[in-house]
Amino acid sequence: MPTANSTNKPRATMPMGMVPVDPKKFRVETVVRKPQPLGNGRPSPVTKSANSRQGSGTSTPARGLNGNKVAPRRPSPAPVSHLKRKDATSSARSSASKRSSPAVRTPTTPLFDDDDSDSTDEDIATKKRKLEGTTNLDTTRIIYLDEAFKGDVDPTLEIVQAGDIAHEGAVEKKSAHYTNFFTTEIEDGVALDHFVNLRYPSSYQTEKYHLVAPKEHDDFKPMDEMIRVITTAANYYLDGSDAKYIADEASGLVLQLRRAIKKDNLSGFHDLINRYNTFLEKRIRDGSITKVLSARNSPLPLPWVEQLLNQTYSRTVSLHVQSLRQYENGTDNVYGELLPRFISNIFRETRLTSSQVFVDLGSGVGNVVLQAALEIGCESWGCEMMPNACDLATLQHKEFVSRCKLWGLKAGPVHLENGDFLANIPTLSALKRADVVLVNNQAFTPALNDKLIMHFLDLKEGCKIVSLKSFVPRGHKIQSWNIDSPVNVLKDRELRYFSDSVSWTDAPGTYHIAIKDKRALEEFIKRGRDSGELSNM
Numbered sequence: 001m002p003t004a005n006s007t008n009k010p011r012a013t014m015p016m017g018m019v020p021v022d023p024k025k026f027r028v029e030t031v032v033r034k035p036q037p038l039g040n041g042r043p044s045p046v047t048k049s050a051n052s053r054q055g056s057g058t059s060t061p062a063r064g065l066n067g068n069k070v071a072p073r074r075p076s077p078a079p080v081s082h083l084k085r086k087d088a089t090s091s092a093r094s095s096a097s098k099r100s101s102p103a104v105r106t107p108t109t110p111l112f113d114d115d116d117s118d119s120t121d122e123d124i125a126t127k128k129r130k131l132e133g134t135t136n137l138d139t140t141r142i143i144y145l146d147e148a149f150k151g152d153v154d155p156t157l158e159i160v161q162a163g164d165i166a167h168e169g170a171v172e173k174k175s176a177h178y179t180n181f182f183t184t185e186i187e188d189g190v191a192l193d194h195f196v197n198l199r200y201p202s203s204y205q206t207e208k209y210h211l212v213a214p215k216e217h218d219d220f221k222p223m224d225e226m227i228r229v230i231t232t233a234a235n236y237y238l239d240g241s242d243a244k245y246i247a248d249e250a251s252g253l254v255l256q257l258r259r260a261i262k263k264d265n266l267s268g269f270h271d272l273i274n275r276y277n278t279f280l281e282k283r284i285r286d287g288s289i290t291k292v293l294s295a296r297n298s299p300l301p302l303p304w305v306e307q308l309l310n311q312t313y314s315r316t317v318s319l320h321v322q323s324l325r326q327y328e329n330g331t332d333n334v335y336g337e338l339l340p341r342f343i344s345n346i347f348r349e350t351r352l353t354s355s356q357v358f359v360d361l362g363s364g365v366g367n368v369v370l371q372a373a374l375e376i377g378c379e380s381w382g383c384e385m386m387p388n389a390c391d392l393a394t395l396q397h398k399e400f401v402s403r404c405k406l407w408g409l410k411a412g413p414v415h416l417e418n419g420d421f422l423a424n425i426p427t428l429s430a431l432k433r434a435d436v437v438l439v440n441n442q443a444f445t446p447a448l449n450d451k452l453i454m455h456f457l458d459l460k461e462g463c464k465i466v467s468l469k470s471f472v473p474r475g476h477k478i479q480s481w482n483i484d485s486p487v488n489v490l491k492d493r494e495l496r497y498f499s500d501s502v503s504w505t506d507a508p509g510t511y512h513i514a515i516k517d518k519r520a521l522e523e524f525i526k527r528g529r530d531s532g533e534l535s536n537m
Helices: 121-132 162-172 222-237 240-247 253-262 266-285 288-294 302-314 317-325 340-350 367-376 387-406 425-433 446-458 519-531
Strands: 178-180 185-187 195-198 207-210 212-214 357-361 379-384 414-418 436-439 464-467 490-497 509-516
Touching: 162 207, 162 222, 185 266, 195 222, 195 266, 207 222, 222 240, 222 253, 222 266, 222 288, 222 302, 240 253, 240 266, 253 266, 266 288, 302 317, 302 340, 302 367, 302 387, 317 387, 340 367, 340 436, 340 464, 340 490, 340 509, 357 367, 357 425, 367 379, 367 387, 367 414, 379 387, 379 425, 387 414, 414 425, 425 446
Parallel strands: 357 379, 357 436, 379 414, 436 464
Antiparallel strands: 178 212, 195 207, 464 509, 490 509
16 A cells, blocks of 8 residues: 555565465465555654655545445445544544434535546536436526625625634533644645635635544544535536536546545645635636526435535534433424435425425424425425424524525525414414425324314315324224314325434334315215215205
């Protein structure tokens, strides 16, 4: 394996684990080769001269953040944080930036890996089409925020900087939870900074990143996130040769960044980030990015959505996640999340569009409400009564609004209400206009489910109710003795969700979509009147 001081000069060596043998006397042995470490294995940072490093051509490309698909809540093959020293990270395999919360969402991994060196513009376009899909396209929605690409826009946004999460978080915990990712370099007698500013695909400000690695596997990983930000920009904001310049698997900037990471090349990493920032700024000014966005339809591809939502979550909810564990089993206030891929499937099954209204009853920290507003672009409502969850939902919403601007995206209007959704006036008013209602009633008591059913009578015809437990008893039939039951206006069907869809279990399960449909009840009443059985109705 090449080292920092290795050269390309060939030399004759015996294969590892083999010894010279007499050709007339030999035996065959199976030798197990120990895997070589991905990092340089140094026990602690040292200072080196910038002139001592070698060019990128002398090192094997890094395979961390390789873009291979990773199932949610499963370990990543080799995130960036695992390319460095053992003392910089936990020895246990970590997932690709798991949330430190009761509900774990795996951020999107890079969508272009470096396994194939023959990538072309057509290859990239094909991959994009596969990732984005073509179902339920909403061509009426304009997904980009026009003001985000104006030259005279005030670039300042109130966001939680990535650099502050690691930098201030370590001080707050009074322990060294993070360590410098790169070895310090000296150029012209001055130590290079371990911070960089990263541009987003809009005219708004850059974001400051601290080039550090967490010692705990579930802490925020700024290096991983930077690679995902750059890859997301290439996948969804650029096209043709522009996308290839960033994402090409043989020579793109992402590959070069991985090489700089693998080679512990701090100054090289700085140079590449500056090249990326300059390139993206030119594409913002010449209108290339808005041209690409103008051709895109809704819903937004899930990897794109997850990138923004995970950034928002890691800067708000993850910092206060302990407060969400303060709930009481056996009550209606048990916290759990439906994960983004499951929610995206629900949007597809219900055919939710940007012109419709979505309501989440028991919205927790607002994850699903924000996802609906971003992915679909619809008017999105949520109501939650747990104080801690409400506080975090407010923080998320504030960061979400700024993050959408930073990414140049126009989300649908978001309304987050605090209180009992059975009594909250704005929520009850929104329910009457709702096209899709989500109720995560997995832990609701029977009494609360019964109260909810009564409110479904006020829903408009055709409204879809998504729940984990059915509101319609199995085998239910309209009869003369139950003709006043509110479930008679619901037409229910059961569907299955796959593993890693909910926060409380990895197992697959079932959910239900009920449609408000009075036709069966009206037909039953008509037949009863005609036969005289329901003469009083």
